[in-house]
Amino acid sequence: MISNGLTNAAPPSFSCRTSLPQGQVESSTLVGRLQTKKRIITSTKDKFVYPQIPIFVKRTGMNIKVKDNSQGLRNIQGIILRQKTPSLSSARSLLQINEFDNLLRWAATAKKNGKYVFQERLKAFFPKSITRLKRDPILKQTHIQCEIFWALSIIKYKSEHLKAFLQLRTALELAYWKGDFAKCDSILKSIESSFGSSLWLVEVKMAILQADKGLEAQKHYLSEIKRSGVKIVSYLAWSFSFRNEDSVTPTRYIKSIQKSITEVKNSSQGHSILYKTLPSEISNEVELEGVLRYETNASIIDLYSTYTELGIDFVLHKSKNPADVIKYFSDSFNEISQLTNDQRLINLTNKKHEDNTTNSSWEELVQLYLTGKWQDCLEAIKNNSAFIDAPQTISIEADCRLFLNLQETLYESQSKPREDLILALIDIRTNGIAAIKSLDYLFKLRLNLRRFDFSFIIDKWIEDEMFPSTRNNATAKQTAKLFSSEFTFDIFKYSPNESWNPYFSLQVELYQLFEDGDHLGILEKTSKWEAINCNQTKKIATLYRQRSLLLLKQYRLGIREAVILLLESSSLLSYIPVKEYVKALDKELRKELASEISVSILLDIATKKLDKSYEKIRSFAYEDFLISEKYRKPSDLSENLSDYCKNSLVYYLRSICIADVMKVSRVFKSSFDLQNERLLVCRMLIQLDHEHKEMYETEVREITRAQTIFDGVRHVEKSKISIDIPGLERWAEANLKEDFNRLRSLLLIGNEAEKFNKNTDDKKLIEFVSSSVKKDEFFFPDNETRYSLIELYWSLLIEFLYNSECGLDCYLSMRIRHGVLSGQLRGALENYKIITKRSIDGNTYLSNKYWIRELSEKKFTNTDEIDSLLANFSQELDNLISHLVNDRIQILSSEKPEGWFRKIFTIHDLIVLQNIVRDKDVDFSTFFEASIHVFWRGVDLCLKEINKCLDVEIKRRASEIFENLNRSILSVCPNDPPLALSRAITEAKTSYFQSLNVVKEWFSLPSPYEPPIFTFDQLVRVGLECVKKIKPAFKPTITISGANVSITSMLTYFSDIFYIVFNNIEEYSDLEQPRVTVNCEVQGQSLAIKITNEISENAKSLSSIARVEEAKTLIQSGEYHKKISKEGRSGYSKIKNLIGEDNSLDFDFSEQFSFIVNFTTNFIKAPA
């Protein structure tokens, strides 16, 4: 166990062996001395002024600004060598930047006392091992121009090596696309042996290991790096490893990196880490300078990668970046590309390749593609090895297979990386932004393979789908060209002809019309959009048609069509200007379009997919539609269902007519009204959308059960302690489910699973996670699984406590702290008029007019003194309330050191959660539920302490305040005490203490914390009620006999079983009011239940006998597991599935006109 050396809250098990001064700059005492000297010459007042007059000198074709205090190499050589420890940092700071090339040459041979002085530093360009990588300090801060030219000089100095490296890199990328991982491994070894260690190597190797050998292999590689790398190298390696894990989505990864960056104290280092771990945009010169400076101790490969990638980004995004920096990069790329043959830089700088493609086979392939000869196109790729190996043809192949509806490749030797990418692309092009998994895959590939040139193309594919309206912009085109000038395809450079496939010709024609501003032309051209069968072509038509409708302000038609399209396929979301429509939907337009059901649907989609803040106008649109159609509530629509488009109506009823939206309407007077309306809506949906019948039936059961539970526990809640569990569960699903899944994936690795069971560091890990001391910015855990579990629960706990809408603190604030406690305690005294308010200035308390008048009437002489005592008393009691509110009824933290609510997370809690997580069948919902229990257990401990404190400390303090008042009044008038006032004080004190007792009740666990108890009789009736909610005509006569046991925690289970039983009776008895008897007997730990129902004469038909026999066979064969979700089953499979293998289930017609179901089941008997 090694401390990181940087934090007080040292993690108990830290990964980095070496603690080196990453980020510390090279010392340069001489520079300090020189600057001191300079200060004498140029300082104004006491502040050193660094002259910033740029002088332009000509150097290799570039204009370079040189600071006038910099010097030539000859002048500084002596100075540098006289330093105790000669420093390259000092030399760089002192030197003119046009001398950097010479400095590097000199540094290679510079000697002092017969020894090379800079050799060790220069060796850092080719670190022999991971230990050596980034071990040296970075160079001292200068300015952007200096950093760019310093990097350029080094690149030129080592250009021969870089040329060789680039050849290997190209070979590596080719081997990867061929799926030849053995060759990849061999090339990586060559790179390592020729150029040493680098983060580039770590990053690429990690991605290839994950693709080839999986998680365990890459984690093993990570552990090797962690053993010997310096802290920053280990941290970056860990982040690459984390990113490559299958269960980590890009969003999760980005969040994790951004969170750790907030801990980094040095902003330049933060930008550097962000740049190395994400494709983050470097938006200004300061950030650019920082990123480059943090490469001054990097390997030559890393320096080169960072420099060229940053430069390309700056050059591609010309409009956003400063012109001088772009020029530095552009000019330098001209130089570098000649020295290294870097194809990207050649493509970027070489203008002659811009407009013509010389490769004739490629041109033939493009023609096949444009004319829609998909099969021929695939053959052409298959028959040309250059095409098969070229990732550029992936997009074409994906399109061809999409149009041919081919899920499988034509070639036997298709490599896995290529095939995976093609399948992802087909999914994305079919399902658009709804293809979340494939988009995540692509985005992760973009991150994991960011060192490959091909990642630029992945960027473009992602952007094409996410932002299709910008797919033809200049940057996108240039990005595509950057990768290859030979195999670049830009459809907009071709003129469509009759032989073209409409998918392509429409793209070009609509684009041209749009560019010409001919929106009416676009509407005419796309007027038959509904008849377009090809999805891809329809997307293009949608893109332009929708934008034109918006620009022409044809909102009614636009929104109507948009909703039809979105309900048909959510993949079109990015092709429709939903946000722009919402922006246009102001109050007036909403009024105008109130009768359009599509407006509420569009707003609902916008609320769910774009911005939650639209929910208010979505709710208004929901009701505006009903009002404009002369309805009061959604269930009124049942009279005229056929008046509306079915798809729209189903969406409206299913997704918008929910309690949370319907509550906007004044028609509903209570939550119960809302639930009942939703039940009616579900009933309509069962008829209207029969395909999803089961989903609505489940909802009906859930609402019925919720109503049953509420009926059972109906009372005025005394506790004011609460959290919004459904709200928190939604938060956790969105924010932590991935972490949970990641933990479960890691537990599948033998080594990690083994570590998970080690609890020796629990106490320290919990302390570390819960410590308020700022974490080490480069912390990552050794025991990832155990640490993940702790972090997972800790994240939940923090949310349980602090979530702004659902957490405990929010409820404490709303229900107690803000006025409520004050009202409760002061209210007790205000009746007796012995407490007054503060004056307007807030400094003094107002005079107690009531008692002054009372006492004056009784001729008391010391009324002023008594008034002052009452004011003092008021202040003391208010201070006590204020102390409780501001200091005690708070969550304990460094700002609230006296807070009553502690963040409790014990080793015992961890073991409980560990056992839950280890269960192979556990899902996130179960883990969340267990976490809620752990949380309430901790809260309960606090509540007990709070009650004790209120009883002892607070009551004692209040008592003192009352006694002081009494004593003081007596001392003012010992011989003639104001008896009425004394009596009022005594009575007020009793009232105050009664109020405190009420306050004590606030601090108790909310009910029903314990699951409610139901009798068997009640459970049967809940099941029946669920059926009656859907089928109100069903009115069986029920007789329940036998043991009416009390059962806990099984409402869902039993109500589901009895729902199925009664639903079967309703469907198959052929009677509206059948007689049903239910008998229950306790048999040890089980219940034996027999249900007999009356049937009509016709019910026992040959077909129904056959159906029953089929159900029996299914259950006997064990096949029922697979059939439970199938439509048309009797439901007995579902019952069997619920009661499990260990219990029996029999059912059949009896000889009389009845049907009998017998089954046994386990049950949880409620405590007596």
Next chain:
Amino acid sequence: MKLLIIEDDENKRSQINSFIESYHSDLEIFNAFSIQKGLDYVFDDEIDIAILDMTLPTYDVTPDEPGGGTNIFGGCDFLSQLDRFDIRIPVIVVTQFEIFGSGSKTMTLEGLRTLLEREYSDNCHGLIYYNASSENWMSELESKLNLILKPFKE
């Protein structure tokens, strides 16, 4: 004239009621404990002025009704409904919160004031901070009420 107090906190409601009764005995006071009940009064009883809490439940809380959840900005929902139906009533918001929400969604009293001025200026005639132990809110409420009532009294 009819004045509606929409306030779910019993003590605060009682304080506001007492204050208005003692200074404006000519006003007929109605009390609602939730957003929906408040809207019912506005629609059904031709309310002239409203005093509105900011954090409110959807429905009046009773043993049969849990309230439909407490909305931190329930007062804004009420004001939005007035605006939606083009109802013009002078509303004074009286809150005992200094901060709304927590974390990144925190809104200060000043932030709320700005929001009310920006979004609901047609109806909202100001925001007052209520503190049970101070009488500042009384003088502020009095001055705002007087401003609103002035045209009716002239």
